[in-house]
Amino acid sequence: xxxxxxxxxxxxxxxxxxxxxxxxYTVSGLRGLFWYRQDPGKxxxxxxxxxxxxxxxxxxxxxxxxxxxxxxxxxxxxxxxxSATYLCAVQxxxxxxxxxxxxxxxxxxxxxx
Amino acid sequence: GAVVSQHPSRVICKSxxxxxIECRSLDFQATTMFWYRQFPKKSLMLMATSNEGSKATYEQxxxxxxxxxxxxxxxxxxxxxxxxxxxxxxxxxxKEKAExxxxxxxxxxxxxxxxx
Numbered sequence: 364x365x366x367x368x369x370x371x372x373x374x375x376x377x378x379x380x381x382x383x384x385x386x387x388y389t390v391s392g393l394r395g396l397f398w399y400r401q402d403p404g405k406x407x408x409x410x411x412x413x414x415x416x417x418x419x420x421x422x423x424x425x426x427x428x429x430x431x432x433x434x435x436x437x438x439x440x441x442x443x444x445x446s447a448t449y450l451c452a453v454q455x456x457x458x459x460x461x462x463x464x465x466x467x468x469x470x471x472x473x474x475x476x
Numbered sequence: 477g478a479v480v481s482q483h484p485s486r487v488i489c490k491s492x493x494x495x496x497i498e499c500r501s502l503d504f505q506a507t508t509m510f511w512y513r514q515f516p517k518k519s520l521m522l523m524a525t526s527n528e529g530s531k532a533t534y535e536q537x538x539x540x541x542x543x544x545x546x547x548x549x550x551x552x553x554x555x556x557x558x559x560x561x562x563x564x565x566x567x568x569x570x571k572e573k574a575e576x577x578x579x580x581x582x583x584x585x586x587x588x589x590x591x592x
Contacts, residue, residue: 406583
């Protein structure tokens with residue numbers, strides 16, 4: 364069974380305190396790993412897609428990395444506006460372009476000023 | 477700007493009411509839409525895949541007669557929760573299928589459904 368596990372469940376940081384969020388996965392036929400940001404009462408906002416081990420992508424204070432078993436979302440010198448739930452999802456399926464996503468439960472990140 | 481428009485954003489209604497949620501693709505013609513539900517502090521769970529001009533594909537455990545999906549045009553997919561009960565209260569979110577799998581995949585803003 365395809366599984367995605369995120370840790371920690373919740374994380375509180377002080378403004379400027381860097382840290383990392385983890386996403387571990389066990390899937391058959393990984394076609395891509397996605398990171399999303401979700402604000403309360405809103406749909407997920409796309410951040411990154413990673414496809415192969417060793418791949419890295421950056422956007423402002425965020426950097427996503429991927430290994431064969433897990434992905435990390437590194438946040439550098441975060442600001443209060445980075446507070447949100449960060450979701451990890453893996454795209455699975457034998458059919459090219461099926462785009463079925465299996466989500467982790469998310470990490471609720473709070474950045475205190 | 478938003479590329480997927482979902483409406484309404486919030487619905488509160490009595491038990492037994494049927495509720496329709498609309499999801500429109502604004503940037504291109506979406507032949508496929510995905511419908512997810514999310515319980516508080518829980519992960520998004522795929523309910524069904526909506527295909528334009530054909531029957532939707534439902535995930536295991538999702539009642540197709542309870543959650544009716546219509547995808548009659550290339551830009552509009554609807555999810556109707558029929559005879560809703562309190563246990564159907566949840567956050568329902570649609571997502572369009574990108575043309576290429578390496579393109580950003582956009583969600584709607586979600587619909588908070590509360591059944592009294």
